[in-house]
Amino acid sequence: MYLEYNIGGSTQTDDYPNNPPSNFDIYAGNTRSGVINYGGDEDVIRFTPTVSGTYSFYTSSSIDTYGYLYNSSYSVIAQNDDGGGSLQFKTIIN
Numbered sequence: 001m002y003l004e005y006n007i008g009g010s011t012q013t014d015d016y017p018n019n020p021p022s023n024f025d026i027y028a029g030n031t032r033s034g035v036i037n038y039g040g041d042e043d044v045i046r047f048t049p050t051v052s053g054t055y056s057f058y059t060s061s062s063i064d065t066y067g068y069l070y071n072s073s074y075s076v077i078a079q080n081d082d083g084g085g086s087l088q089f090k091t092i093i094n
Ligand SMILES: [Ca+2]
Pocket: 013, 014, 015, 016, 034, 035, 036, 037, 041, 042, 043
């Protein structure tokens, strides 16, 4: 699965590529820091579940975030705007 989140910003480099496949992984129980480097930047991070269960994905920031969760075929399986409160993206899937 791929988690994509998109927040506003204004520079030119990018710490994560905008489109899958991403070489950057996140693991259950861990966090990743990212920077929205320019307006329209979308940071894409790969997550590969190792066990069946319920997973929550969310951002924690001082700006407004929006997130998409894709399956391995790059189809959107979840998306959210403010589910985490304070304009933060959050989605929970089984
Ligand atoms: Ca970025």
